[in-house]
Amino acid sequence: MCGIVGVAGRANAETVLIEGLRRLEYRGYDSAGLGVHCSDGRLRRARAPGKVSALETVMRPEVSGSTGIAHTRWATHGAPTEANAHPHQAGRVCLVHNGIIENYKSLRAELVACGRRFASETDTEVVAQLLDRELDGGADPKAALIATLGRLEGAFALAAIIEGEPGLVLGARRGAPLVAAVGDGASFLASDIMAITGEARSVIYLHEGDAVIVRPAGVEVLNAMGEVVDRPLVPAPASMAMAEKGNHRHFMQKEIYEQPEVVGRTLSAYVNAVSGRVRPREGVDFSKMTRLHIIGCGTASYAGQIAEYWFEGIAGLPVKVDIASEFRYRNPAFLEGDAALFISQSGETADTLEALRLCKAAGIVTIALVNSPHSSMAREADIVAPTLAGPEIGVASTKAFTCQLSALAALVVLAGAQRGRLSAEEQAGHIANLMAVPSLMAAALKVEQAIDRLASELAQASIVLYLGRNEFFPLALEGALKLKEISYIHAEGYAAGELKHGPIALIEDDVAVIVIAPHDALFAKTRSSIQEVRARGARVIAITDRPGADELDGETSAQLLLPRLTGMAAPIVSAVAVQLLAYYVAVHKGTDVDQPRNLAKSVTVE
Known part of the structure; x- marks a missing residue:
């Protein structure tokens, strides 16, 4: 910063x-x-x-x-x-x-x-x-x-x-x-x-x-x-x-609050706000790619899964997201024109680094999206795409995650332009949407007090389920990961449409279900999922906006209100509420927020 x-x-x-x-x-x-x-x-x-x-x-x-x-x-x-x-x-x-x-x-x-x-x-x-x-x-x-x-x-x-x-x-x-x-x-x-x-x-x-x-x-x-x-x-x-x-009480809390600044800095490194364009990156030509592999571990993988929706929906670029530890051992098959993007905060994550080396050996163009410009991945990749989160001390990633999403969103606009899928006007619209993220994140932080009040009760839960649709499904996975990382509560994330295919069996009286439910094109579908779990006794907490809250009035146990969000800004800003929720539950449980048990900041061994 x-x-x-x-x-x-x-x-x-x-x-x-x-x-x-x-x-x-x-x-x-x-x-x-x-x-x-x-x-x-x-x-x-x-x-x-x-x-x-x-x-x-x-x-x-x-x-x-x-x-x-x-x-x-x-x-x-x-x-x-x-x-x-x-x-x-x-x-x-x-x-x-x-x-x-x-x-x-x-x-x-x-x-x-x-x-x-x-x-x-x-x-x-x-x-x-x-x-x-x-x-x-x-x-x-x-x-x-x-x-x-x-x-x-x-x-x-x-x-x-x-x-x-x-x-x-x-x-x-x-x-x-x-x-x-x-x-x-x-x-x-x-x-x-x-x-x-x-x-x-x-x-x-x-x-x-x-x-x-x-x-x-x-x-x-x-x-x-x-x-x-x-x-x-x-x-x-x-x-x-x-x-x-x-x-701030913990580094994690401080790093959550640093996000408006560091996300703004990351976006500005990619975007020419005067022209309303993403700056071309040397060696990156999405028009020549037939498929993009996105590879990472944990939170980085979830960032890649969110970007998969963006690359395919906005740029028309087929994407395959893999967990690095599985990718490197499954003998992946490549196509002519494949490229691979590797996401890592430290740039030293062992499984991701080995996956990068596997792709280089196969002659695949490699892009490293890293927060450390002098890391092993940055040195070995063909192309470096930086995130500018600054040092992240808390083991549970917060600002690194939203900076990864911000950089990926900018690359999506570049891909859409290079592949002829976005007009100049559409590019400018996406850029305006992204450049509003820092101020929207600052507004989203105002939900902190409501989350603090809610977290004291949630800290008593033995199981918490997260639901989301479309790009909010990977954010549900990230929310569940954050909660179990620092509070040690068993949490799972699911695609809301998958409830009927098994997970609904977990619902019983007082099970906490957190639903990421912005008032978007899929709101009605998400609302149906809320009604399904509520009918079976679940305590439903909705992360939504004012229009969503108005429609869900009386259908949830609690609502966490975010600003009205659209486009790629929506999951980036919504991450603030997901992070704060995990943070305050951990605080109320009295766990070691910054250094949770059994975890390390950078996993440099297999």
Whole structure:
């Protein structure tokens, strides 16, 4: 993930900023920069592609002061160049930003029409220009920030300094993490508390939609309506290990909450939002493929099964999904024009790696979809398709799974275009659907409290069944896997239409059945399955949307409401509820959420 650090009121703020960026290097990035409100009243920047060490080499003595912001960037809108590196400056404003501004194209066109000139290819510069325009119109910094935030759509965190406003840092978060903190005579902003551990004495974990005014003497927080609110000050973590979790109880919970940001980053690595197209990947030509094998283990395999529906339905490409441990031993038969895509978070999964080697030996084109660009699979595959989830500590995969789905969805659009199955307008429609995912995921996280209440009862269950149709069937399998991984409850996932072919025998009074039931084209079929299990005494929990909830009124024991979802965005966003449900059941059971028994994060032996 990209990193943000800000400081107000600290002598030689640039040293704090550089150290903060160093602590965030593990997240991955391709450029770095900082901006400082200098003692002569001017804003000065230093930016460089590459590592923080490269930034240090371009630092000049005059880039020094007591207030500043810094950033590590992973290129999304625009290549990793100095011009696209953060901070971006527009007039009096210097600004850094994580996430995606979904409506940046229309905002940019509006600003250009007003005579504003842009120096980068990024969506971030739009925010700096908007904020500067508000200031030019006479607004004070707080009013200018609130007005600017009201124009933005998407999931993001940002920090800004303003020329002529020494000792002031503005910040805001919507769907991406940001914390404020106070120390001895100074205050701070950061996307991760790790960046300011040791400097901060007390921390404010900002709520969704909060804006913040940071000054040396303290921090003022505004809610999404622009009203001043009190947010609790809590003691800052005393060690880096504690800081890694921030205000989250477990790494798994933190990683669930990181999804709007990392999914946005993954999508932006594949999509050219300006053109509404997926960027071609060297060596990938879906038009020449007769069949695509998708191979993985566990959660990665379920991501592949969801993508099977997409590749066949949208791109017209036949797909065969295999569990890696079975594929490598069943002596698979290949066709001319076959290609194979291997999914692994670590890129070191033993069975998947051996399956890749089997395909290479057979002369099959191999694609590795991995979260580790220097892994064995990335080195050995013909083509690498990265996911940009960042380090995932919790053994039960969460953000890696949704980043895999996001990358696969982008590849599906590319396949549809290359195979002549999608018009330019249809491609743009799919891209718009996917680029809305980060903000939809942020909205979906609001179901957390309802899930927490429900989980205390569900934790007493001895068996839980998950049902889904179409692409939600593999998501049902993933939900069951998550639950048994971390709560040790026996759980199974089924295609809802298969109930009558055996699984319905498991239904008896008080058996818990979780049904993923968005109000889509198959809703009526899914509703029939709900009625079947309910008639036999099951406690039905529906993961649905408002139209689905209205039709299911009185037919379920509980409903978990998600935003209205369509297209490939639907299973990606729905995964949030499935993950949170497993997480809170495990918490109520008191199991070791991050390191469940008998499991390892990366299975590197057979």
